[in-house]
Each structure stands twice: as C-alpha cells, then as structure tokens.
Amino acid sequence: MAVxxxxxxxGVAAPAALAxxxxxxxxxxxxxxxxxxxxxxxxxxVELGNRGGTAFPLDGYSVQYLPGSASPTSxxxxxxxxxxxxxxxxxxxxxxxxxxxxxxxxTPDATGAIAMSATAGTVALVTGTGALTCKTAADCAADPxxxxxxxxxAATVREGNPTAATANGTSAARAASxxxxxxxxxxxTVGDPTPxxxxxxxxxxxxxxxxxxxxxxxxxxxxxxxxxxxxxKKVGDVTGIVTAVRGFGSSRGFWITDPNPDSDPRTSxxxxxxxxxxxxxxxxxxAITASGTVKEFYPDAPATSNYQSLxxxxxxxxxxxxxxxxxxxxxxxxxDQVPDTLAPNAGGNIEPLPLEPAKxxxxxxxxxxxxxxxxxxxxxxxxxxxxxxxxxxxKPQQNPTPRGGTVYLGYDKINTGVLKVQSIIPFDQQPxxxxxxxxxITGVTSGPVEYSSFGGYTLFASQLGAAKDxxxxxxxxxxxxxxxxxxxxxxxxxxAPSDPDTKFAQLAHGIVDNLAAPDVVNLEEIQDNDGATNDxxxxxxxTLKKFTDAIVAAGGPSYQxxxxxxxxxxxxxxxxxxxxxxxLFNPARVSFVDRPGGxxxxxxxxxxDHGQVHLTQSPGRVDPTNEAWTxxxxxxxxxxxxxxxxxxxxANHFNSKGGDQPTHGRYQPPTRSSEIQxxxxxxxxxxxxxxxxxxxxxxxxxxxxxxxxxxFSPALAKLTSGGYLKDLISTLPxxxxxxxxxxxxxxxxxxxxxxxxxxxxxxxxxxxxxxxADQASDHDPQIVRFRPSAGxxxxxxxxxxxxxxxxxxxxTAPRK
Numbered sequence: 071m072a073v074x075x076x077x078x079x080x081g082v083a084a085p086a087a088l089a090x091x092x093x094x095x096x097x098x099x100x101x102x103x104x105x106x107x108x109x110x111x112x113x114x115x116v117e118l119g120n121r122g123g124t125a126f127p128l129d130g131y132s133v134q135y136l137p138g139s140a141s142p143t144s145x146x147x148x149x150x151x152x153x154x155x156x157x158x159x160x161x162x163x164x165x166x167x168x169x170x171x172x173x174x175x176x177t178p179d180a181t182g183a184i185a186m187s188a189t190a191g192t193v194a195l196v197t198g199t200g201a202l203t204c205k206t207a208a209d210c211a212a213d214p215x216x217x218x219x220x221x222x223x224a225a226t227v228r229e230g231n232p233t234a235a236t237a238n239g240t241s242a243a244r245a246a247s248x249x250x251x252x253x254x255x256x257x258x259t260v261g262d263p264t265p266x267x268x269x270x271x272x273x274x275x276x277x278x279x280x281x282x283x284x285x286x287x288x289x290x291x292x293x294x295x296x297x298x299x300x301x302x303k304k305v306g307d308v309t310g311i312v313t314a315v316r317g318f319g320s321s322r323g324f325w326i327t328d329p330n331p332d333s334d335p336r337t338s339x340x341x342x343x344x345x346x347x348x349x350x351x352x353x354x355x356x357a358i359t360a361s362g363t364v365k366e367f368y369p370d371a372p373a374t375s376n377y378q379s380l381x382x383x384x385x386x387x388x389x390x391x392x393x394x395x396x397x398x399x400x401x402x403x404x405x406d407q408v409p410d411t412l413a414p415n416a417g418g419n420i421e422p423l424p425l426e427p428a429k430x431x432x433x434x435x436x437x438x439x440x441x442x443x444x445x446x447x448x449x450x451x452x453x454x455x456x457x458x459x460x461x462x463x464x465k466p467q468q469n470p471t472p473r474g475g476t477v478y479l480g481y482d483k484i485n486t487g488v489l490k491v492q493s494i495i496p497f498d499q500q501p502x503x504x505x506x507x508x509x510x511i512t513g514v515t516s517g518p519v520e521y522s523s524f525g526g527y528t529l530f531a532s533q534l535g536a537a538k539d540x541x542x543x544x545x546x547x548x549x550x551x552x553x554x555x556x557x558x559x560x561x562x563x564x565x566a567p568s569d570p571d572t573k574f575a576q577l578a579h580g581i582v583d584n585l586a587a588p589d590v591v592n593l594e595e596i597q598d599n600d601g602a603t604n605d606x607x608x609x610x611x612x613t614l615k616k617f618t619d620a621i622v623a624a625g626g627p628s629y630q631x632x633x634x635x636x637x638x639x640x641x642x643x644x645x646x647x648x649x650x651x652x653x654l655f656n657p658a659r660v661s662f663v664d665r666p667g668g669x670x671x672x673x674x675x676x677x678x679d680h681g682q683v684h685l686t687q688s689p690g691r692v693d694p695t696n697e698a699w700t701x702x703x704x705x706x707x708x709x710x711x712x713x714x715x716x717x718x719x720x721a722n723h724f725n726s727k728g729g730d731q732p733t734h735g736r737y738q739p740p741t742r743s744s745e746i747q748x749x750x751x752x753x754x755x756x757x758x759x760x761x762x763x764x765x766x767x768x769x770x771x772x773x774x775x776x777x778x779x780x781x782f783s784p785a786l787a788k789l790t791s792g793g794y795l796k797d798l799i800s801t802l803p804x805x806x807x808x809x810x811x812x813x814x815x816x817x818x819x820x821x822x823x824x825x826x827x828x829x830x831x832x833x834x835x836x837x838x839x840x841x842x843a844d845q846a847s848d849h850d851p852q853i854v855r856f857r858p859s860a861g862x863x864x865x866x867x868x869x870x871x872x873x874x875x876x877x878x879x880x881x882t883a884p885r886k
Contacts, residue, residue: 091250091604091645092195094122095155096218097133098248100193101241101263102186104175105168109238111273112171114186115178115265116149116193118161119370121248123457123524125154125319131217132199133163133182138190138225146194146202149182153347155268156321158369158523162267176271177385188238190223220254231255239263246370247728252604252645269344269384270367283307283361288328289337291364291381296421296436296736298364298381306361308383310341311395313442314518314532316494317349323382324350325440325518326358327398336425336433339398340440340518342382354532355394362386369523376731376740377523378421378432381439400442400516403464405487408434410468412484413738420738431486432734435519435527443529444516450509451476451488452814454843458502459525461814462511463487471805473542473841474508475816479804480782484733488814490525491515493534503537507811507841510538525813526734544838547853549586554830554855555660555712557719558588559774559820561849564647565593566601567612574620576846582626584838585853590710591654592721594703594776596633597647604646608635618654629654632662632689632708637670642701642725651706651721651775653689663688663709663716671695674707676762683766685709685718692720692758698750701725705755705775715770715858718762722755722775724748724785733813748778748785759794763825770858771795771825776849781807781818795823798833798854809850811840822852827859 098119103109116133120126128151135147155161164178166185186193194210195218196202204210207227210219221228222242223235230253233242241263244250251257266272283306291308293299310326323344331339343350343360344367352358366372366379413420413432420432427437445464451474452461465487469477476485493502494517503511513535522528550556562577581591599612614631622628633652643649655662665688668674674690676683685707692705703723710717725747731740755773763769773795779785781799790797799807799818808816824831832855839845 091252091602092121092218095120095126095128095195096244096248096250097193097195097220098160099241099243099264100186100191100220100222101265102191102236103188103238103240104166105171106188106238107170109168109171110173111175111263111265112173113167113175114165114184115175115263116163116165117265118155118163118195119244119248120155120157120159121250123157125156127154128152128161130198132196134194134196134202135165135184135186136192136194136202136205136227138187138192138221138223142205144205147184148199148201149180149184150199151180153179153268156319159268159321160266160270160370162265173273175265176267176273177269179268187223189236190225192219192221192225192227194219218250220258222254222258228254233258234260236260246374246376250645264371264373266371269346270365270372271384272372287332288326288339288341289332289334291341291383292338292439294334294336294424296378296425297366300364301366302363304361304363305383308341308360308362310358311398312352312354312356312358313340313397314494314530315350315352315354316530318496322347322349324352325442326360327441329398335427336437338437338439338441340438340442342380342440342518342520343386343388344382344384345386352388352390353393355397357391357395358388359391360386360388376735376737378436378521378734378736380520398442400444401438403443403445405465405467408464408486410486412486412733416738419736421736432527436521438519440518440520442516443519444514445489445529446514446535448511448515448535449474450505450507450511451816452811453506453841454502454504457524458492460491460503460505461488461525462491463814464489469805471808471816473837474540475808475811475841476814477805477808478780478815478817479807481739485815488526490522490528490814491531491534492528493531495532495534500534503534504843505537505539506542506843508540508542510540511535512538521734523732526732542841544584544842545836546584547586547834547836550589550855553713553857554832555590555717555858556586556588556853556855557590557592557772557774557822558585558851558853559592559594559721559776559822560851561594561723561776561820561847562596563847563849564595564597564602564644564649565613565617566597566647567599567616568601573846574616575624577617578620578624578626580838580846580851581621582624584836585851587626587656588853589656589660589712590719591629592719592774593652593654594721594723595643595649596652597644597649598635602644602647604639606638608638608648610635610648610650610652614652627656627658630657630662634668634670634689634691634706636704640670640701641703649703649723651703651723653706653708653719653721655710659712661711663711665690665709676758676765678765683762683769684716693754696754698747698754700747702747702751707758712858715860717770717772717858720755720759720771720773722773722777724751724776724778726778745779745784748783749788752785752788756789756791756794760792763794768827768859768861769825770827772828772854773823774821774852776819777821778819781821786821789823795825798822798824798831799835801833802835806835809835809840809852810848816840820849820852822854824854824856828856829859830857832856
C-alpha cells in the first residue's frame, strides 16, 4: 500500500548558498592581526579542529585565503598541509608575520606566509592544493573541493552570514564543541586569539627557550592536584621504566612509571611522553631518563574546556639506560577499591583541589593517571562501538540490570565502577572484540589509565582478555489482543533513503518481529528525502515509503504514515537532515482522523463539538512557534479511532543534551544547561495535555517519544505534574528502567506517558539495540498495550468482557 502523508508545507525562502557541513575537520579559528599595531601575537594563523571520532589525514589538503572584498582580480593564496588532526584535537597553521607583536605562536603544525587582513577575509579548508577560482559564496559552495569555509568580518565569500568584525587584537573562533550550522555568524564569536597546536600547546607553548630544566621525579610532576606544579615548565632527569607504547594514530607516545614511588597515595607514579605522529623508538622494559616540557593536554581550547586534562611530557628527549627491566607492579582494581562517590560537590572547577582518592572515584583514577592498572573477568556494561571502545564495570554489584548492564537511577547515583576500555595492541596482533552488554572480558586486562573526553577515565589495554559471549538475546514482546491498542515509540537514528538497505531491513524486522507489529508507531529522527544534504529539501515521503516497504517485506502490515514537514533547518539535528517525528499506523486495526490545516507553523488546538472533544488539526503541531521549540523538533498530535473509541497520540523529540558539561569533567557538579529548554518544552506540552483532559477528563491520551531526559529529571517532573499523565517507565522495577546506554550507564531517554483513562495498561521496553554491538539504532523501542475507554462504565465493562472472552478463545482477529 502506498504511504499516505499528511504534509502541509508552507512556502520557504531559498537558503543562502552554503558549503556542505563537515562531520570531521573544520576551521576552528582565524586571525589576521599578527604583528600589526596593538597586536600581541607576531603571526597570523588558521586553526583547524576535528569534530570526528578518529584522526583526519591532511596530506594533500590546503588552507586558502581570499581577501574580504573578493574583487575580480583577487586570487586565492595557498598553504599546503601534511600530517593529521586528531579526534577532538587542533592543528595550527602559522601564516604571515608582521613587524609588531611580542608573543610567538606555539609550535605550528604547518607554516605558510599569507599576509591575512585583520578585519575581513575568507579562509577555506580545501581538498587538494590547487588554488580555488570561485569569487562568490554560491560558486564556492558549489565547488566540491571546499570542505569548510569561513568568512570573517565583512567578507564577500562566507557560509550564511560572515562572522562579526575582527581587529588587530581579535580573532574569530568557533565554539569549543566545533558545531557547524553553516552560518559563520552563528558558529563563530570574536575575542582574544587562542592559537592551539596538535600537542595542545597554547600561546607561548614550549616554554621560555632560555629556561633551564628543573630536575623532577614523576610524582613531583603529577603533584597532588589535577594540574602539575610544573605546568609549562621544562623538567629534566625524569626517570622511569617504559610500561606501554602507543605506536599508531595521531597521539603517539609511551608511558613510563617510576619503580621507586613516594608514600603519598595522591601522587601518580606514571607519565605519558607525547611524541605526536612519530612512533617512539622505545620498548616496554626500557629504563629511560627524559627531559621536556610539562603540558596539560585538553581535547579542546584549555581556557574554555569542560573536560579534565592529561598531564604529559611534550617536546621530549630521552636516553635509554638499559633494556628488559622488570615492570613495576600494576594496581589491581578490586570491586571495593573504587569509591562510590563520583567527585566533591565543589560548585565549580575541581582542578585546584587536593585529590582525595579514598573518597571520590574521579580522584582515585586521577591519582593513578598513566600508571598501569589491571582488571580481571570484567563484565561488559556498554557494547563495542565503531571507535573500538567498550565499557566494563569494576563494581559488578553496583546497580546491575537483569541483562548485565548497570542502571543509572539519579544524578547522585552515577555508577562509579564503569571504566572505558580501548586497545593499544596493533589490530593485526589482536583485533578488538565485538561484545554485547553482559558479555565478559575474561582473564586479565591491563594497561595505563588516562582521562578521555569521550567517556571519562579509560584503560588503554596493552594486555586484553578474551571475550566470553553470554548469549544476550534481543527481546520479543507479545502481540496485542483484539481488544488492545498497541502504541510504540522508536527513535530510528537519522533514517534517510541513502542509508543501506540493511538498516531499513533491521529496523523493519524490529517493528514486525520484536514489537509484534504495533497498531501505531511514533517515529523519531526521520530525515528528509536526501538526508543530510543541505539543499532546502524538507519532504520525507521517500524516506517513509522505503521504510514502510521494508516492513511489508519483513512480513508486516501495510502501514500508512502521517507527518508534517518542518521549516528547513529549523528543528535541529544534522544540518539539512530536517529530522521530524511522525506516525505509522496499521489501517487494518486503527483509523487515523485526518483534519486539514496542519503545517510547520500552525498550532493544533482542542475543541468540543456536540459533547465530543477533538483536535482542530490532525496531524497538528503543538504550539510550534513557541520559543521552547527553537532549533528543536515540534510535538505532533494525531487523532485515532480504535473500535469506535478515540485515542489521542502525541509524538515528541525534545532537545538534546548537547552543551551540558560532562558527568566526568572538571566542573562538579556539572551544569546541565540543556535542561532549561526541555523544562520549557515540558511546560508547553503539559499545558496542551491539560487542556485536552480538562475538556474531556476521560480522554485516552498517549504521550510518547525521545524526551532526551531521565525519569527523575525536572522536565519529567513538570510533564507529570497536575496528575494528567503517568510516566510508565517508573512502573517498572528500578533495575529495568532504561532504553539507552551511554558511556556504560543504562539510562532512560525515551518515554511513554498515559492518561488515567487507559485501562489494562501493559508496558514494555523492548531491548533490541542499545545493549548490542550490532545496532539498527542507538535507542530501544517501547510499547504500551491498553484498552481505550469508551467514555462510560457500561460500555467499558462490555468491552472488557469481550476482551476476556477473546483471551479464553484464543481469538486474534480484530473486532469490528
């Protein structure tokens, strides 16, 4: 059956010409005032950043500059690049040097001689080294060689609008998150220049060339806080035994441990020696004496980073005194060793605080930074991912789920036993295991431990145990009975027609086989017909048809669809993707009530006509112009009829947690700034539901979707206030309250909420994705089965009696 879409699209102005957004390497900062009057820095520079999860190779790339006015006679100037920019790291390109200024750039990763303007110009990151020829924003956007482009000041060529005006003493810098909305004015702010190279060195990096090194032991360098007392200073006579080597990737180096520790449990005896993209010529067991500059490495700009740092030795030189020395004994991690409390409630930055490793888990791991630790027979609580990472628990009795995970039940109940594991063993020697939650890494896994911005403290395994498959099975829920309506919610993770057929097939089998073909399915993250191509396309009929066809091919019903196309790039998500929520429904079991008028910007309302409550539009968006929904998906309300009874379903996808400080970062407790918008969204939605249930207190209402928040969050407290709705996840045993696994914590982002009129409610989270290495989506679907109220007790009693007879007789066909 063809997909029927309830789409009303208002006219949308054509967007400004934009270069395609980059998912990895982007321009992070541009500065053209180097050496000018009033400038501190002596050089202009361009800084690159990497939004991706793996290193981005720059060989064969270039950065290019065009003057701001871009006259017909202007030409692009080229600086060739080499090497790579690491995941989450920076890459510094030094450009023209002026006569003024007093401070040199940190050691650049590439050097050019372009004399950039301090006030206006365009910088492009280009695939290839041939000079560009485009002179307009549209022409440059159409050139496939342009990977990223920034117009600063009053630049003619730019993405969207140019950045604010720059000057001799100011640069234009992208936010620390490296977000790319294809609007330079939105993505960049003007402020003090902060050049950062691939080693994390900032202005003045490398220290004073004339500064003599200070002799120091490793525990002196590590100190009793997170920040070394020797930060940015040269040290010498640093002795230790090489315990592990990382000889691949963009962050190569080796770890050393002093075999003669001090007696202070706060000071680590391990240190990472950073060698950049050069594989160090050392071997495990070498005794070395090193010198270099002590650095605190952050994955982003140190001044604004939310993350913790790694103390390391940079620009190092060393001599090997002997080989084959015995290894210092590792710290064996036992279940009672890591404290149950995450961090001090400091109300700010914990970096200056003396470590208390016996009280706080973050302090415990920091006191062992770069030392070798070992774990044995560790249970997996977060499956292998595309970045060859997995999560284990060192505290197996800490909030276990029935399926082997560890459940997150409160802001003050972080599972401190969770530890990320990556491997530094070459893949050809030991491939990284593909494991699911509940599997076990048997035997001993050991290696140095460090802080990682992606997932907290990480064991970099130089010895990796074998994977034991505990045969975790994907769940299958029961089929709804004839008198039950089944409503599911499923985040299908940026589904677009360009996704492989295997993803569509896997999602379809999840709907048909694991969810038993629900009558109504709320979908989140349906992208438009050309996915994340930012060209103004917003319709998603091809996406939905490919999905419904896949469901039929999997043996499911011929679902119909209803949704409303958004305004282009107004609902967040991947630029150009135009993700939205929508409904699939099985017309053989349930009817959709189509009422015209729904559009991207029109608001659905509630009316009462001849004693019957209904929606003014179906489908219709809930207050879509309210500022609560800025850059976020708008709720979609639909009116259904099942066996003569009206059911209102509202699909949702609240704003993401982007911008929140990390749980394991340097600010404790972390600020959850994204909660503010979700509370506003919950207020708007709760008001609409309240209006509906005030008009008809017996209305059958289901509110479902990815609310991007926990059952204990302020947003859910607001949404359930007033007694209108019950959050069904809270009806499950505490250990089963999860639908998503993030950084090894099994947690709730997806919800189904129900009004009191729903009878015989049977709710289930169906675990088919989040716990598995093989995922069709990163979310697990949920389903609720219920008997809708008919509005009077006698009718409801009759329906209940019929449903009971159906169960006795084993009847499966729908009643008319």
